[in-house]
Amino acid sequence: MTELLLRNVRPMGGAAADVLVLGGRIAKGAAPDGIATVDGAGALLLPGFVEGHTHLDKTTFHQPDWLVNEVGPRIIDKIDTEREWRARTGHDAGAASLAMARAFLAQGTTRIRSHVDVDTSGGTRHVEGVLRTREAMAGLQDIQIVAFPQSGILARQGTESLLDAALAMGADIVGGLDPCAIERDPVKHLNIVFGLAERHGKPVDIHLHEPGAMGAFSLELILERTRALAMQGKVVVSHAFCLGDITERERDALLAQMAELGVGIATTAPASRPVPLVAPCRAAGVTIFGGNDGIRDTWTPYGSPDMLERAMLIGLRNNLRRDDEIALAFDCVSDAGAAGCGFAGHGLAPGARADLVLVEARSLAEAVVARPPRRLVVSGGRIVARDGILVA
Amino acid sequence: MTELLLRNVRPMGGAAADVLVLGGRIAKGAAPDGIATVDGAGALLLPGFVEGHTHLDKTTFHQPDWLVNEVGPRIIDKIDTEREWRARTGHDAGAASLAMARAFLAQGTTRIRSHVDVDTSGGTRHVEGVLRTREAMAGLQDIQIVAFPQSGILARQGTESLLDAALAMGADIVGGLDPCAIERDPVKHLNIVFGLAERHGKPVDIHLHEPGAMGAFSLELILERTRALAMQGKVVVSHAFCLGDITERERDALLAQMAELGVGIATTAPASRPVPLVAPCRAAGVTIFGGNDGIRDTWTPYGSPDMLERAMLIGLRNNLRRDDEIALAFDCVSDAGAAGCGFAGHGLAPGARADLVLVEARSLAEAVVARPPRRLVVSGGRIVARDGILVA
Numbered sequence: 001m002t003e004l005l006l007r008n009v010r011p012m013g014g015a016a017a018d019v020l021v022l023g024g025r026i027a028k029g030a031a032p033d034g035i036a037t038v039d040g041a042g043a044l045l046l047p048g049f050v051e052g053h054t055h056l057d058k059t060t061f062h063q064p065d066w067l068v069n070e071v072g073p074r075i076i077d078k079i080d081t082e083r084e085w086r087a088r089t090g091h092d093a094g095a096a097s098l099a100m101a102r103a104f105l106a107q108g109t110t111r112i113r114s115h116v117d118v119d120t121s122g123g124t125r126h127v128e129g130v131l132r133t134r135e136a137m138a139g140l141q142d143i144q145i146v147a148f149p150q151s152g153i154l155a156r157q158g159t160e161s162l163l164d165a166a167l168a169m170g171a172d173i174v175g176g177l178d179p180c181a182i183e184r185d186p187v188k189h190l191n192i193v194f195g196l197a198e199r200h201g202k203p204v205d206i207h208l209h210e211p212g213a214m215g216a217f218s219l220e221l222i223l224e225r226t227r228a229l230a231m232q233g234k235v236v237v238s239h240a241f242c243l244g245d246i247t248e249r250e251r252d253a254l255l256a257q258m259a260e261l262g263v264g265i266a267t268t269a270p271a272s273r274p275v276p277l278v279a280p281c282r283a284a285g286v287t288i289f290g291g292n293d294g295i296r297d298t299w300t301p302y303g304s305p306d307m308l309e310r311a312m313l314i315g316l317r318n319n320l321r322r323d324d325e326i327a328l329a330f331d332c333v334s335d336a337g338a339a340g341c342g343f344a345g346h347g348l349a350p351g352a353r354a355d356l357v358l359v360e361a362r363s364l365a366e367a368v369v370a371r372p373p374r375r376l377v378v379s380g381g382r383i384v385a386r387d388g389i390l391v392a
Numbered sequence: 393m394t395e396l397l398l399r400n401v402r403p404m405g406g407a408a409a410d411v412l413v414l415g416g417r418i419a420k421g422a423a424p425d426g427i428a429t430v431d432g433a434g435a436l437l438l439p440g441f442v443e444g445h446t447h448l449d450k451t452t453f454h455q456p457d458w459l460v461n462e463v464g465p466r467i468i469d470k471i472d473t474e475r476e477w478r479a480r481t482g483h484d485a486g487a488a489s490l491a492m493a494r495a496f497l498a499q500g501t502t503r504i505r506s507h508v509d510v511d512t513s514g515g516t517r518h519v520e521g522v523l524r525t526r527e528a529m530a531g532l533q534d535i536q537i538v539a540f541p542q543s544g545i546l547a548r549q550g551t552e553s554l555l556d557a558a559l560a561m562g563a564d565i566v567g568g569l570d571p572c573a574i575e576r577d578p579v580k581h582l583n584i585v586f587g588l589a590e591r592h593g594k595p596v597d598i599h600l601h602e603p604g605a606m607g608a609f610s611l612e613l614i615l616e617r618t619r620a621l622a623m624q625g626k627v628v629v630s631h632a633f634c635l636g637d638i639t640e641r642e643r644d645a646l647l648a649q650m651a652e653l654g655v656g657i658a659t660t661a662p663a664s665r666p667v668p669l670v671a672p673c674r675a676a677g678v679t680i681f682g683g684n685d686g687i688r689d690t691w692t693p694y695g696s697p698d699m700l701e702r703a704m705l706i707g708l709r710n711n712l713r714r715d716d717e718i719a720l721a722f723d724c725v726s727d728a729g730a731a732g733c734g735f736a737g738h739g740l741a742p743g744a745r746a747d748l749v750l751v752e753a754r755s756l757a758e759a760v761v762a763r764p765p766r767r768l769v770v771s772g773g774r775i776v777a778r779d780g781i782l783v784a
Binding site: 069070272296299301302303316322323362365 | 457458460461462463661662663664665688691692693694695704705707708709710711713714715716718754755757758761
């Protein structure tokens, strides 16, 4: 069923209306006779959510045993612990990602960008697992795969050709990682990342945890390459923590360049460290959007497949309290997420893909702060979940 | 029913055990014949949660219409907006606090410290409303009332005698507010607050939002008075944001004094500004505990009567990821909250008041990060809620 009439729903919390779906897209005009109809009873209608930065392959979400986290404090502790844990347990990225993707869909997320580890220990097998999940979810949920060198490219010989293979087998985006702090040779690392992007004609998404001046330096190198290779609109910097702990003048100079080059920012809005803030990014014309990062994995037990919760955390991190401000937090998991990741046809306008979520809420702000159960989730015009449970 | 046997429950996520309740308290020994029995089916058993800093009187939680937040950016905008909104709408603190207290109980919170506004516009009527709620909840939930001069004492003549009246009619604790930034005369403000405390023989809890050196100065004045009046263990500083943005050496010197004087810290762990961190406070021997602050009021639409969510937010703010660290985040809404507020008989040891919460979780850390539904809530040995719904 990709024809549907939603009666008495309130798009984005506005006035009640009927919303027509034809051929899997939002349509204008009169509903055909006999079309399947849902009574929205005045519920809030939102577009399907966008998860802009997660790691479907890493999660233990589907596993019967709780993973006790005893990892050390440094990033390298977490990287090494995870790689060794995966090798030891034979962690199945296919099963993990499928369980996680389905949980996201049940909560209204129809578009996901997932970073997926590629390293000399696991090779491309995690990417292969998530490719199977993408295939299984085709038509229900769009999944972008970033071939992500979590353990670095330079320290582990053979990683570059594994990334090359991952891109050849269907990964959509070239990943990268802290060119100075982890890779210790920013030029070499970024030349490999952008070289792979050029060779495969694919975009780039780089994890940049580096703080302050070091992170700003790496960001400059990324922007130089974006300009040199004419990759406007094809580059995302994930985290970009440095933009939260340099001066406002330095930050704004970088944001101006990012806006000009169409370089987006994926943020998880962590509460415990400086982050790029939503307001100055938007004011500069930079697309900033949201994601969980990992969920229930060896890095962190936190996170949720509920993107309204991520919007809430973005709102809390940015001190967005007014209703008009909370709408910006929501935008990070909606329009801005779609724009930043390049998911076409997002939204509630006629012609958009009919990815829709119904919740009981009086306003958009209430949907974000209270995160009510998903009464209905529609993907491409098909009802895929009711009351948080996937339908067959 | 204040006799109860909980079979097959896992206290704090440990090994399965039976927990006996006699006379409303956790007991040792054999269960009497014919005692009412609950099959815990291996669920996690936690002590009733403690909300250490909220404003039951302010909430719109119970109101049919969503309150659109359009307030200005300064603290004084929020104070003035709220006072005027209350006067205009006749906001009923009794109904508001009762709805909120019941929502807290349904989610497992059996002890609450609520600041309640006292000002020349509302007089003591908000305190009277929350006193009615305390009466209605007696035996089910302990509510402490802080007589809180939200609009200041010095700028509004008559506030001191209203605070005096509120304490005389049953408020438990003397409140105070930003002695420099709002009150503009720290000595005069604190002398009034501590004077009221001395006169009524009641503890003090002061909202200290002031940042950096100013906040540290106000904190020093509070500590001087605590010492001079021998109020060891009777003073809480709420927020204490300054402890998050002075040097570690300055912070640790203040924490050492606070530990010596038994001055606790109530934190909401906001994500958007510097805060006192849990680890250095605990290392110094300072009791730090958690609360929501306001929930769905004119200040903020955020917050939740679910204290596991507050524990999660404390964990996120403090970057507590390991299971042993997440236990500290939970402690902020449990033992530390009871110690900081002075609620006696908290916990799961024999002799403690039988305030108990059952949730489906494999570990304490999972209870915090996943915040599962409350299968059962027991207060003073009585079953008061099942599956998040209060029973008659």
